[in-house]
Amino acid sequence: MRTSARPRKRVPRPQTSPQFKEARLRETTGKQGLIKPTDWKGRVGMTLLETRGLTKKFFGLTAVDSVDINIEPGELVSLIGPNGSGKTTLFNCMTGFLDADGGKVYYRGGDISDLPAHEIALLGISRTFQQARIYRRLSVLENLLMGVQEHQGDSILDRILRTKKLNRLEKEAIERAEELMGFVGLTHLRDQPAGNLSYGQYKLLVFAAALMPDPDLLLLDEPAAAINPTMINKMKDHMVELNKTGMTILFIEHNMEVVMDICERIIVLDAGRKIAEGAPEAIRNDERVVEAYFGR
Amino acid sequence: MSKEKSPYVYAALSLALLIALIALPLVLKSGYLVHILIATGMYTALALSYDLIVGHVGLLSLAHPAFFGVGAYAAAIAATRLGTPFLAAFVFGGIVAAGLALLVSFPFFRLAGASFAIGTLGFALIMQLVANNSIPLTGGPLCLMGVPRPRLTIPPLLDWQVSSTTEYYYLMLALLLVVVALCSRLTTSRVGRAFISIREEETLAMASGVNPLKYKTFAFVIGALIAGSVGAYYAHYSTVVCPSDLSNYMTTVLVIILFLGGVGRMRGVILGSIIFTFVPEFLRIAATWRMVIYGVLLLVTIVRMPEGLDGMLTKTLRRFPFSGTSARGPENDQR
Amino acid sequence: MQTFLEQILNGLTLGAMYACVAAGQALIFGVARLINFAHGDMFMVGAYVFFLAFSVAGLPYPVAVLVAAIVMFGFGGLFERTIVRPILDKPWHVHLIATLGASIVLANLAVLIWGTTPKQVTTSYSATILEFAGFRLSLQRVILLVVTLLSFYGLHLFLERTKTGKAMKAMSQNREACAVVGIDVRRISTLTFAMSCGLLGLAAGLVTPLYAIFPTMGLGLTFKAFAAVIMGGFGQVNGAIYGAFILGLTEALAAGYIASDYKDAIAFAIMILVLLLRPQGLFGKKIGI
Numbered sequence: 001m002r003t004s005a006r007p008r009k010r011v012p013r014p015q016t017s018p019q020f021k022e023a024r025l026r027e028t029t030g031k032q033g034l035i036k037p038t039d040w041k042g043r044v045g046m047t048l049l050e051t052r053g054l055t056k057k058f059f060g061l062t063a064v065d066s067v068d069i070n071i072e073p074g075e076l077v078s079l080i081g082p083n084g085s086g087k088t089t090l091f092n093c094m095t096g097f098l099d100a101d102g103g104k105v106y107y108r109g110g111d112i113s114d115l116p117a118h119e120i121a122l123l124g125i126s127r128t129f130q131q132a133r134i135y136r137r138l139s140v141l142e143n144l145l146m147g148v149q150e151h152q153g154d155s156i157l158d159r160i161l162r163t164k165k166l167n168r169l170e171k172e173a174i175e176r177a178e179e180l181m182g183f184v185g186l187t188h189l190r191d192q193p194a195g196n197l198s199y200g201q202y203k204l205l206v207f208a209a210a211l212m213p214d215p216d217l218l219l220l221d222e223p224a225a226a227i228n229p230t231m232i233n234k235m236k237d238h239m240v241e242l243n244k245t246g247m248t249i250l251f252i253e254h255n256m257e258v259v260m261d262i263c264e265r266i267i268v269l270d271a272g273r274k275i276a277e278g279a280p281e282a283i284r285n286d287e288r289v290v291e292a293y294f295g296r
Numbered sequence: 297m298s299k300e301k302s303p304y305v306y307a308a309l310s311l312a313l314l315i316a317l318i319a320l321p322l323v324l325k326s327g328y329l330v331h332i333l334i335a336t337g338m339y340t341a342l343a344l345s346y347d348l349i350v351g352h353v354g355l356l357s358l359a360h361p362a363f364f365g366v367g368a369y370a371a372a373i374a375a376t377r378l379g380t381p382f383l384a385a386f387v388f389g390g391i392v393a394a395g396l397a398l399l400v401s402f403p404f405f406r407l408a409g410a411s412f413a414i415g416t417l418g419f420a421l422i423m424q425l426v427a428n429n430s431i432p433l434t435g436g437p438l439c440l441m442g443v444p445r446p447r448l449t450i451p452p453l454l455d456w457q458v459s460s461t462t463e464y465y466y467l468m469l470a471l472l473l474v475v476v477a478l479c480s481r482l483t484t485s486r487v488g489r490a491f492i493s494i495r496e497e498e499t500l501a502m503a504s505g506v507n508p509l510k511y512k513t514f515a516f517v518i519g520a521l522i523a524g525s526v527g528a529y530y531a532h533y534s535t536v537v538c539p540s541d542l543s544n545y546m547t548t549v550l551v552i553i554l555f556l557g558g559v560g561r562m563r564g565v566i567l568g569s570i571i572f573t574f575v576p577e578f579l580r581i582a583a584t585w586r587m588v589i590y591g592v593l594l595l596v597t598i599v600r601m602p603e604g605l606d607g608m609l610t611k612t613l614r615r616f617p618f619s620g621t622s623a624r625g626p627e628n629d630q631r
Numbered sequence: 632m633q634t635f636l637e638q639i640l641n642g643l644t645l646g647a648m649y650a651c652v653a654a655g656q657a658l659i660f661g662v663a664r665l666i667n668f669a670h671g672d673m674f675m676v677g678a679y680v681f682f683l684a685f686s687v688a689g690l691p692y693p694v695a696v697l698v699a700a701i702v703m704f705g706f707g708g709l710f711e712r713t714i715v716r717p718i719l720d721k722p723w724h725v726h727l728i729a730t731l732g733a734s735i736v737l738a739n740l741a742v743l744i745w746g747t748t749p750k751q752v753t754t755s756y757s758a759t760i761l762e763f764a765g766f767r768l769s770l771q772r773v774i775l776l777v778v779t780l781l782s783f784y785g786l787h788l789f790l791e792r793t794k795t796g797k798a799m800k801a802m803s804q805n806r807e808a809c810a811v812v813g814i815d816v817r818r819i820s821t822l823t824f825a826m827s828c829g830l831l832g833l834a835a836g837l838v839t840p841l842y843a844i845f846p847t848m849g850l851g852l853t854f855k856a857f858a859a860v861i862m863g864g865f866g867q868v869n870g871a872i873y874g875a876f877i878l879g880l881t882e883a884l885a886a887g888y889i890a891s892d893y894k895d896a897i898a899f900a901i902m903i904l905v906l907l908l909r910p911q912g913l914f915g916k917k918i919g920i
Contacts, residue, residue, distance in 0.1 A: 097499070117502040126503075133500040135493060146493050149486050150505030156514065159485040166486070213505070356724055403903050409723045410666045411906070414857050418899040421854060429892040544850065548735050555728060587739040594732030598725055599717050 046108060048073045048217055048248050049094065049125075053103035056086075056093050056272075063089040065272035066103065071217070071250055076243040078259045079252045081269035082293055087252045088130055090269070091219055095127050096120040107217075122151060126215035130222055130252075132202045134209070136195030140186055143194050143205060144177035145170075147212035173212075180208040184238065200231040207238065218242070220251035224258045236262055260284065268292065317469060321462045330461045332577040334533065337468040338526050340569035341475040342546070343553045344562065345522035351560035352483060353515045354495030356409070358547050359400075359416035360523055362423035365542030367393040367524025369427065369434055372443045372531040382446035382458075386528045393524020397517045405512055420544065427539035439538040446532045464533055471529055475522055480562060482518070491515060492560075545583065549573070552590045556597060637768070638887040639880065644772050644841065646879025647779040650872045651834030652852055653859035654786065655827030657871035660860065661803030662823040663719060668730035671852030672737040673710075673828055677703045677835030678844040679741060682750055685836075692754050696836030700829050707828025711821045719820070734849060741846035749843035757840035775837040782833065783872055790868070799823060803866060851895060858902035864912025874913065 049071040056064040064086040071077055079087050092098040094105050096117035104113045112120055121127075135143050152173065158166040181187045184204040189197065194205060203223065210218060223239070224232045232255065240262050243249055253259050259266060259280070266283045268276040270292035276283055283289055321330045342364065349357050371389030374380040380388065404415045427434050434440055446458040446467065458467055482488055493501035494508050502508060531537050549572055557568015576586050656670050667673075680702050685695035714733060718725050757771035790796040798819050802809045810816050835844075856871075859878050863870020878898055886894040905913065 095503070097502070116507075118505050118507045121503050121505040129500070129503070133497050135496045135500070137496060138489075138492065142489065146489060146501075146506075147504050149489065150507075154486070156487060159487045160481055162481075162485070170486075209504075354724075356727055403907055406910075407906060410727055411861070413727055414666065414854065415903070415906070417850070418854050418858070418902060421851060422896050422899050425893060425895055551728065551731065584739050584742050587735055588743065591732045591735035591739065594728060595714060595736065598729045598732065599714055 046073065047071065047106070048075075048108060049250070050106040051090075051094060051103060052106070054090065054093055054100050054105065055102035056089055056098060057101050062272050064093060064100075067269070067272070067274050069267060069274070071248060073216070073248050074243070074246055075248055075250075075265060076239065076263050077250045077265045077267060078263040079250060079267050079269065080254070080256075080259055081275075084271075085269040085292075086272040087269055088221055089272075091127060091221055091252065095125060095219065118150075121213075124213075124216040125219065126210040126213060126217070127219035128206050128210050128221050128223065130225075132199070132206050134194045134197075134202060134205055136193065138194060139191045140181070140189045140194055140197070140205060141174070141177055141191060144180060144209055144212055145173050147209035148173050148176065151213040176212060176214075180211055183211075184208045185234075200227045203227055203231070203235070207235070211242070216248060218247055218249045218251075220249065222252050222254065224253055224255045232258060314473075318466075321465045327461045329578075330465050332574055334461070334465055334468045335577060336570060336573040337465075337472045338530060339549065339553070339573040340566055341472050341526050342523055343550055343557075343565050343569045344475055344479045345519040345526075346550045347554055347560065347562075347565045348479060348482065348491075348515045348522075349519040350554055351565070352488060352491035352495065353512055355512060355516065356413045357416045357516070357519075358413055358544070359397075359419045359423075360519070360550055361542045361544060361546040362420040363393040363397060363520040363523040364527040364530070364546060365423060365427060365537075365539075366396055367527030368531040368537045368541060369440065369527075370524070371528030372440045372537045373433070375443050375532065376440065382448055382532060383450075385532070386525060389528025389531070390521045390525035393527065394517050394521035397520030398513065401513045401516050405509055405516075420542070420547070424539055424542045427542055434537075434539070437539060439536050441536050443531050443535040443537070445535070458532075468529065468533075471525065475526075476562075476566075478518075478522075483562065487511070487514070495560075545587065548587055548590055552594060556593065634887060638883045640768055640772060641887075642880030642883030643876065644775055644838075644879070645883055646876035647775055648834060648838045648842075649852075649855055649859055649879050650783070650875035651779060651830050652856040653863070653871040653875040654783065654868050655830050656853075656856045657860045657863065657866055657868045658799070658823055658827050661866035661868070662799055663715065663820055664806075665715065665719070665726045666723075666730070666857065668727060668853055669710075669734040669737060669849070670827075670831070670856060671854070672734045672741075672849030673703065673706070674831045674835055674852055675741060675844065675846060675849045676706065676737055677828070677832035678839045678848075679745065679750075680832065681836040681839055682752060682844065685754070686750075686752055692756070696833060699836040700832040703832030703835075704825045704829035707831075708821050708825035710828070711824035715824065716817065716820070734853070738846055738849050745846060747846060749845040751843050752839045754840045769841070771837075771840050775841065778837055779834065782830065786830075786868065795819065795822065855895075855898040858898040858905075861902055862905050862913050867912065870912055877913075 047070050049069070051067055051069045053066045053068060054064055055062065055066050067086075067090060069090075079090070081087055089098065093100045096112070096115050096119070100113060104111060106112065107120075107123060107125065112123070115123075135146060138146065152169045154166050154169055157163075178187070178190075181190060184207060186201060186204055186208065189201065194202075197205060207220070207223065210220070220239075223235050227235070236258055239249055239251070263280060266276075266278065266280055267274060268283060268286075268289050270288075275288045275292060276286045278286070320333065324330060324333075342360065346357075346360050349355050349360075367389035370392035371385040374385040374388050375382070400419055404412055404419075407415050428436055430436070448454055448456045448458070448467075456463075458464055483491070490501070490506050490511050493504065493506055494511055498508055527541075530541070553565060553568035553572050557566075557571065558564015572590070581589075652670060652674055656667060659665055659667050659670070677699050681695055681699035684690050684698040685692060688695075690698065710733070714729055715726075718729055754771060756774055757769050759770040760767050761770055761773065788796075790800055798809065798814045799822075801814065802816060802819055806816060809819075855878060856875070859874035860866070860871045862874030862877065863872070878901065881901065882894045882897050885897055
């Protein structure tokens with residue numbers, strides 16, 4: 001059974017090639033001459049994801065208050081904070097699911113603040129949701145295929161006419177899906193309706209689906225929530241492994257063990273504001289953080 | 297579930313069915329029965345196109361009769377005022393309906409769920425209004441008459457003057473086969489998968505890169521295109537187009553066909569079309585009574601087993617439309 | 632000037648009718664989060680009940696109106712218990728199909744029973760023409776306006792002052808919280824439907840002498856009422872009433888000065904405009920009814 005999502009041998013990947021991504025990025029952010037997208041190892045020096053003064057209000061309640069975040073390529077960062085501190089809202093603003101009321105979001109230097117969610121997804125950013133969302137009526141395999149089919153550059157005509165190009169892309173997608181099913185250990189459930197899965201298997205599926213388009217930036221919303229300790233360890237291992245192969249990961253988490261164990265950097269939110277940022281040891285002892293969690 | 301049928305068995309069955317359909321009017325001596333078959337065929341095509349919008353994407357549109365009517369009137373006007381031959385008028389009807397759908401999709405897709413339904417209802421009511429009142433254009437309540445019988449000419453292959461009911465039947469059959477092929481292709485392709493993703497979990501679909509607006513518009517427009525084409529056919533079949541042809545009777549029947557026949561599943565839709573068109577026509581149940589019965593049926597089904605709807609969907613989709621591949625054929629067989 | 636004032640009056644009458652339908656629609660939406668596609672058809676039923684009571688049974692006019700209101704009150708409650716309650720927690724498309732089914736049944740049963748020919752009812756009031764300031768209006772219109780405005784005021788008082796009314800408002804804001812606090816949400820739901828339909832019955836009794844009734848009038852009314860509800864901001868009763876009057880006035884003025892054939896299209900146009908430009912409704916954003 002495979003234990004790595006990035007095999008040492010070169011397997012044909014779905015067509016999310018660097019050239020393709022670059023072209024898309026240029027199209028959507030209108031900026032010429034961007035630094036080439038990261039290769040496997042990531043590239044030091046160009047901030048992958050950046051927010052400046054991001055603000056979001058709901059009916060007078062400020063959910064996200066002027067938050068600045070920088071994520072460098074190759075990092076493994078955790079976003080923590082008490083319930084209601086705005087973490088998921090921040091995710092939603094960054095990925096185009098919510099319109100921010102102020103501030104900007106940049107991806108590889110391009111302004112993505114006004115892009116709709118589906119276009120941001122095509123830039124190489126993959127996100128999961130707090131309530132594990134999957135297509136219950138589709139099989140596990142089809143769930144995974146859904147995760148990548150829009151990223152391969154086939155047209156509606158290709159799809160209707162079942163051109164050679166489409167058949168090839170579909171084959172590649174299936175191969176990749178099987179690769180990922182092996183990675184997370186869901187191969188035996190390949191044709192099962194996703195609605196039949198246990199909660200832990202859900203989360204693995206969600207995780208695998210997010211990996212399908214070979215994203216450069218992975219945003220996970222509470223990957224370790226509500227699953228048993230064995231599964232948690234599995235998830236931790238997967239995340240560390242992926243990060244080692246160059247994938248940048250930013251994840252929201254409440255489980256402090258996981259957070260302290262695997263990340264290099266932690267960002268803390270409280271009541272919509274960023275109150276602290278730094279290495280796990282520093283955060284653990286930071287009195288503002290302690291106060292935020294226990295002091296009220 | 298059941299094993300994947302061999303593609304050859306499938307082809308053989310389809311061929312047998314096709315032969316049966318072709319032979320049917322020759323076996324049935326009654327012209328009235330053939331007429332019912334034609335009506336059933338029209339409704340099947342309409343239901344399939346409606347299912348694209350409602351069943352696959354999940355948009356509850358009440359505007360279908362409007363697109364049918366627009367196609368009918370457009371084709372009729374072209375044929376009577378401009379002397380357009382059938383094929384051109386047919387295409388024209390479909391395109392006008394599709395264009396209109398594209399136009400109204402802009403405001404309507406800003407609306408969610410029930411508001412969208414109401415919006416499309418309003419649109420249907422407006423189209424009825426226009427049909428009734430634009431006398432110079434549509435003839436109003438006195439109907440638009442005198443649509444010439446179709447004459448299909450594709451020189452040098454074809455010069456077919458359609459006049460008998462049986463000939464109309466074959467024309468309808470050809471149209472229906474095209475519609476079935478198109479819908480089947482669409483729904484088992486990646487496009488169909490995208491439709492379903494929007495219907496099931498639109499947020500997740502967006503996170504996967506699916507542009508909901510693009511696909512919703514596509515389904516809506518194709519649905520309207522087909523409805524308009526059927527309308528164009530209808531105009532040439534009955535040779536008269538009246539404002540009453542845009543009434544909500546059609547919506548009722550389509551909704552019943554879908555929800556009782558099987559939403560999102562082609563076989564269910566076709567079966568539903570046969571049951572809810574052929575049978576009542578055959579039994580000569582009056583239209584008003586039909587509506588009452590259908591309404592009660594809808595109520596009973598939806599109230600007694602509201603999970604029945606979801607449950608039906610789950611049950612009917614147990615055999616997945618894609619089975620892991622988007623193309624049928626031995627080279628894609630995975631095992 | 633004369634025509635203008637007459638059109639205004641027409642508009643107000645029309646508006647009052649729409650407002651009765653829209654207010655009930657808004658109430659139901661607020662409390663049950665359900666769009667009742669059969670609401671206009673219930674108005675139609677109320678109209679026919681009134682017709683039976685007045686023209687067929689020969690009851691005196693006020694009694695007949697009351698009968699219509701009471702019968703529809705019961706009908707609304709019954710409808711809620713049998714059809715709405717089992718599906719209340721289901722997704723919206725279930726609601727839509729169910730109420731659509733009800734609408735179909737009601738309209739077509741009416742066709743079977745009464746045929747498609749519209750029915751006219753004349754009361755002594757509709758025949759009585761008042762004359763003042765140089766223009767003429769039938770007493771019926773005055774009665775309609777007065778009674779509906781009083782009813783709306785009464786509804787307002789009910790919602791603001793009575794315990795049940797306040798419970799309704801609370802439910803429209805947060806249903807779960809109400810259940811937790813001990814409010815009988817199901818009883819209130821039923822009552823809301825009953826009240827909305829009772830209002831329909833009352834309105835039907837007032838309006839029928841002015842306009843003819845026919846079995847298929849329901850769907851168009853449902854649509855216009857919904858347009859008014861949207862104008863007023865989803866689920867706000869007051870907003871729906873204002874929206875309805877605006878709609879009525881616009882229709883009457885357009886019919887008088889532009890083209891009377893297409894006046895029904897106005898509701899559609901307004902609705903689309905509001906939804907596109909100001910989706911929260913014309914009358915601001917309040918939570919609940």
